[in-house]
Amino acid sequence: MVFLRTSEKAGSCFIRTDQLDGETDWKLKVAVSCTQRLPALGEDSDPPVHESLSIENTLWASTVVASGTVIGVVIYTGKETRSVMNTSNPKNKVGLLDLELNRLTKALFLALVALSVVMVTLQGFVGPWYRNLFRFLLLFSYIIPISLRVNLDMGKAVYGWMMMKDENIPGTVVRTSTIPEELGRLVYLLTDKTGTLTQNEMVFKRLHLGTVSYGADTMDEIQSHVRDSYSQMQSQAGGNNTGSTPPRKAQSSAPKVRKSVSSRIHEAVKAIVLCHNVTPVYESRAGVTGETEFAEADQDFSDENRTYQASSPDEVALVQWTESVGLTLVSRDLTSMQLKTPSGQVLSFCILQLFPFTSESKRMGIIVRDESTAEITFYMKGADVAMSPIVQYNDWLEEECGNMAREGLRTLVVAKKALTEEQYQDFESRYTQAKLSMHDRSLKVAAVVESLEREMELLCLTGVEDQLQADVRPTLEMLRNAGIKIWMLTGDKLETATCIAKSSHLVSRTQDIHIFRQVTNRGEAHLELNAFRRKHDCALVISGDSLEVCLKYYEHEFVELACQCPAVVCCRCSPTQKAHIVTLLQQHTGRRTCAIGDGGNDVSMIQAADCGIGIEGKEGKQASLAADFSIRQFRHIGRLLMVHGRNSYKRSAALGQFVMHRGLIISTMQAVFSSVFYFASVPLYQGFLMVGYATIYTMFPVFSLVLDQDVKPEMAMLYPELYKDLTKGRSLSFKTFLIWVLISIYQGGILMYGALVLFESEFVHVVAISFTALILTELLMVALTVRTWHWLMVVAEFLSLGCYVSSLAFLNEYFGIGRVSFGAFLDVAFITTVAFLWKVSAITVVSCLPLYVLKYLRRKLSPPSYCKLAS
Secondary structure (H helix, E strand, C coil), rough: EEEEEEEEECEEEEEEEHCCCCCCCCCCEEEEEEECCCCCCCCCCCCCCCCCCCCCHHEECCCCCCCCCCEEECCHHHHHHHHHEEEEEEECCCCCHHHHHHHHHHHHHHHHHHHHHHHHHHHCCCCCCCHHHHHHHHHHHHHCCCCCCHHHHHHHHHHHHHHCCCCCCCEEEEECCCCCCHHHHHEEEEEECCCCCEEEEEEEEECCCCCCEEEEHHHHHHHHHHHHHHHHHHHHHHHHHCHHHHHHHHHHHCCCCCHHHHHHHHHHHHHHHHHHEEEEEEECCCCHHHHHHHHHHHHCCCCCEEECCCCCCCHHHHHHHHHHHHCEEEEEEEEEEEEEECCEEEEEEEEEEECCCCCCEEEEEEEEEEECCCEEEEEEECCCHHHHCCCCCCHHHHHHHHHHCCCCCCEEEEEEEEEEEHHHHHHHHHHHHHHHCCCHHHHHHHHHHHHCCCCCCEEEEEEEEEEEEHHHHHHHHHHHHHCCCEEEECCCCHHCCCCCCCCHCCCCCCCCEEEEECCCCCHHHHHHHHHHCCCCEEEEEEHEEEEHHHHHHHHHHHHHHCCCCEEEECCCCCCCHEEEEECCCCCHHHHHHHHEEEEHHHHHHHHHHHHHEEEEEEEHHHHHHHCCCECCCCCCHHHHHHHHHHHHHHHHHHHHHHHHHHHHHHHHHHHHHHCCCCCCCCCCCHHHHHHHHCCCHHHHHHHHHHHCCCCCCHHHHHHHHHHHHHHHHCCCCHHHHHHHHHHHHHHCCCCCCCCCHHHHHHHHHHHHHHEEEEEEEEHHHHHHHHHCCCCCHHHHHHHHHHHHHHCCCCCCHHHHCCCHHHHHHCCHHHHCCCHHHHHHHHHHHHHHHHHHHHHHHHCCCCCCCHHHCCC
């Protein structure tokens, strides 16, 4: 409840905030309402004017009020605003690779516990065995890859930097640092149509009057008709200076006669240029102040710098078209509108009422008065489904709407209704009364407006084309060849969506299309699903209403059938339905989904998907800011997935497994060492050696794997079929994990037993021997894993080797067994002998050479697909 005091004499009133117009999309949380002092009764002035609080008399924050009383009102704030109610809390997205690594880490933890229990068991549970158990848990703790998360997060930061620096996809912004690998695991791509596949730049293409249709090649005829019509009207006005009201009354009472084509074109163009919410804007000129500029703009309507601003690009396209045929919108404010005819005459119209477009009504209307003739006309335009019951009976509207939709055109039906002064005054009184209603205001206002929307005269049908974005067809073809199934979710009508799907090659022209007919109950849905089940390899086109019914009764069956389709088109979808479809695919298939869109209505879908991509388009940056990745054009998604998605997944998989291998191999050596010394819980390596092993000795070569690539970017773009292997998850699985475990056990055993066997007489130096061989083995294993060398990889290898060699000079006390108390130090003279060098080399070769041989044989006998292409 908000208390508004208008003035001391006018009294006060209570206004409930929930009685405000619920359809208003409040963009700001705080607004102020300006009211002027109302004189008391008995004063010599006009009677007080009662108005309802709405967007027309609401001033946004930071507004400077010159007069009147300002009352602060907080309306629909916080969670009650439409923008908040239409959005859901974004979930914390976790990549599939991270989930797989988490499972492997859990397995390693179980292996750690099992190995510690085995060692205590073989020890015979002597003495305080539980203390020995915890000692073994600490000794083998390197099995748990603690540094894995740090390496992966750093790698993901590098992947994001590479994406943003890629010159082939300029303007790309990575807004997340957790899921770049998801770009290489996608199976379903759900895309919006308008602004995503298309440019959201409307071009007027067709005008249909019922008996005649005008296309792009016949627009000059319309221009000629408009010019002749206004020149004839001007000559008649010059020869006859009679009043305007009598002819209008005579016309309303005269019998209907068939109008000429020129008259019908004139009325259609006039209706299009009047029924909209477009405002002409004149760009500033250098050296002219703001006030002079606006004054000049009002006087000089032939300014070449005129541009149009509107909430919808469709309306701008319509007004630009009327300008091209001779009737130009030159000025507009809240109460008036000025048009310029082909002869330069300026026509003024008074805006009496304006009924904005809403998603519920799917139409907009305006009531204007021609100031030269005093004629009052109600114009309305909207979607065919909303306008068909309103206009007079005709036999061509539905058919022509379908024809234009099949051509990929967005259609609008334009109609008008002439009103007498008495009719308008009656409507205005009822409309004002409805707006002042304290209960069910929206319903009462809608009912009053609908009283005018009866038997309106159908003027024309317009067709506007939304052109496809650049390289949409090859990009969709690439994604389809990569095994990605594409679903198009749009709010457009079925025919338009089907046409765009064909023209963009989302659906092949030779491919069968099953159009899911409108169903309203369970029985109809069952019959339609049975009919759809009998078809194979066909695209599916379904409306949002039918989809809702199918999901209500046959959710599992429908999703199962739809997932088998090469392409799915869902039309008339609401934002909530889009997000629901994404969730269904995730639940029923378990595969990774990606949603891409450009508008605020796509935010819910983008946030619900495993990977959200936003396009910076003409509808603002809501989708771009809410997405995980932001791109400029739809065609950039091809390189984003085929190149960066592939590299991110392959590199992270190799990096993760190598970090695990690094911990497993040193834990294996510790296990062998403890076994030799009667299962004693004595550490093999002390202090700085363990820290240096995971950092400066091996970190740079291991992390350099983020620069590795198995396929050149050009090859990945040329053969998108390579992407199919990524979705199978073969780069990181329990199979590859077990292979790395066996490699770690083999190498750890060879290094430790080799050090014990070859250096039996110099056993005191076993730490230096085994650790040197371990560092060399790790460096060689990185070289074995690398598929494409980068100069930074070579630098990392030699840098780590140099760090280790140089550290031998001041870390000699760490190379003894059992620390300094055992009296064993590193003998510099010993490690420079030939015997030490060749024996360490022999141990290293035995641990690595078999793996090189196996890798060579595998590539020769069973090479991966990318190796075949590279050769």
